[in-house]
Amino acid sequence: MAVGISQLEEVFRQAREFDRDPGSLSLGSLEQNLLGVLDDFRNLRGNDARLQEMDARLDELVGETDFERPGLAVMIAHFLSTLFENYANEGRGFRKAYEFSQEKRAVSTIDGPFIYEEFVPAIFDESALRDADSLRFLLLHEVARFLEDKDPGGHWPAGHSIDQVREARSDTLLLELERRRVHHADIPNLSQRAHTLEQRLAEAGFFGETAAIRRVLAYFFERYGYIERESFWRRLRRRLSALGRGRATFGRLSRWKQVYRMQTTYMVLAVLLAVLVVLFWNWRQQEQFRILDRYYNEVSSIG
16 A cells, blocks of 8 residues: 555544544644645646545545544645645546545535635634644644645735734634745744834734734744743733723623633632632641641650
């Protein structure tokens, strides 16, 4: 069996394992295998025999996926079949897996709308990928590359309105910013380049404000270099400050969600405080026992 096929099978196996028990899987191993499969796709161009073999096995693996149970396995099935069609097949006719996955799309069979309205929102569904932010980063980067290959420069322009950015969903925001990073790959940090959308957003305080509202935004902005890495306590203070302003600063965050998140944060702090009190009380009791024990031993030795 070809190395590319075995690595492809391992990616699907690891995705199913993640859906069963996210904590049991090494994300680094999955990400490495995923990158290996994509490299193999690119190397298959023009090799009809291997293209046919890869398409047949990919079609089997996609067919074995339970699309009625959303999760990483479904994302991987859509992701790999779509990128295989773009990077390896290039219209050569080996598209059984791609056509099968198209039938399973809920929003659109057209790649662009599917990615924007179904695939990328699924990436940022925390009930599916939990806190696997490095995997989100990889998947988002690859679909951004895919979109820029298909439609170079189709992302938000430098003059895009900041108000429109604030009104966008968080997943759309991150996809557009990643497409801009792919398009301007020669610029290390767009927020430090004059006359870019990112520089205007940074000057408006957008990245710091929105990072305080949602954890995943802070992760991506830190990776991009748009905000500095913050300590836990500083991030918590920023979050409480943002929730206390009484209005949504991004993504139509409703008032009741702000209240709910603020109450949840206070509850967590209350639990932490209670734990600290219990720990302190136990420590004090142990200290008192040690003092009494030492006193008893001294008295006994005198007697």
